[in-house]
Amino acid sequence: MPVVFRFFSVFPLWLLHVMGAAMGWVVFAVSPVYRKRLVENARRAGYRFGEVRAAVGHAGRMVAELPRLWLGAPLPSRMTGEACVEQAYAAGRGIVFLTPHQGCFELSAQVAARRWSAARGPITVLYRPARQAWLASVMETARNRPGMLAVPTTLSGVRQMIKALRRGEAVGLLPDQVPPDGQGVWSPFFGRDAYTMTLAVRLAQQTGAAVVLARCERLPWGRGFVTHFEPLPVPLDERLESAVLQINQAMEHLIRQCPQQYLWGYARYKQPRAEAAAGVTE
Known part of the structure; x- marks a missing residue:
């Protein structure tokens, strides 16, 4: 399977997106559970399916672009609003970058790392290791790239994030990801209670870090x-x-700026699974 990833990593981005969009619609057509969840989640946020139907193709594009994103040449990108990042760094503060499951959310950390890591230190990103050994290996190699340090969702990983923030560096999280039981609280998200991580809040409160919102379109x-x-x-x-409610509202704000690229099919309202807690105590 890693060979397949490397094969697709040299494809042009437009071709990956064409194949990904087709794949997204195939999955939508054959999976009634996924289809129902996508439509219901969008409706809960006030969108008719016709208003966010493009999200079906974008979900497939997100998957198809991963080989290029992880193993290929840097993707063409630009940024806006970077002044707020510069101001936080200039004040000597660490930064907690928060982004929802929207657009190419993994690229936002790469973009920030390319821009600021040489002068400000690496960006530490939190990730959940894949269960498949081959995919876990690919993810670890791909995400630990120049200017970026990927740490697992363990107590050790959280400690590394705290230390990075106290050094004035940056960390990145997806706060709309459902955490394990004991690592979150129930908080409204588009009008319905969703189990929401407390880690982002605790990191910022305990280190005095600035919170910066990011979305990659x-x-x-x-x-x-x-x-x-x-x-x-x-x-x-x-x-x-x-x-935590503020963070959820901030994610809603970002999502509403481009709802066609949000992963409405993500099981945002599921019950958290049982897992050893990774608390923030330092």
Whole structure:
């Protein structure tokens, strides 16, 4: 399977996106569970299927571009709103980058690393290792690239993120990912309670890091990507539940800027699975 990944990593982006869009619609057609969840999640946020139907193809594009993203040449990209990142670094603060499952969310960390890691240190990103040994190996190799350090969702990984923030470096998370039981709280997300991680809030509160919102928008016809940065509108509340709600509202804000590229088929409202907790105590 790694050979297949390397084979597709040299394909032009436009061709990967064409194949990915077709794959996305095939999955949508043959999986009634996925289809129902996508439509219901979008409706809960106030969108008719016709308004977000492009999300079906974009979900496939996200998968198809992974070989190029992980193993191929750098993808064409530009950024907007980078002034808020510069200001946080200039103030000597660490940065917690938060991005939803939208567009090419993995590229946002690569873009930030290429821009700032040489002068400001690497960006530490949290990831959940794949269960398949071959995929876990590919992911570890791909995500540990120049300017980026990938750490697993374990207590050791969380400690590395805390240390990075205290050194004035940056970390990256996807706060709309459902955490294991004991690592989150129930908080409204598009009008329905969703089990939401507390890690992002705890990292920022315990280290004094700035919170920067990021979303990576996929341009049409394989022309590349645009990563948008913006600051959190108001400082995080000192109360954990209120701060988690702020993060959820911030993710809603980003998603509404380009709902056609959000993964509406993600099981955002599922029950958390049981797993050893990775608490933040340092």
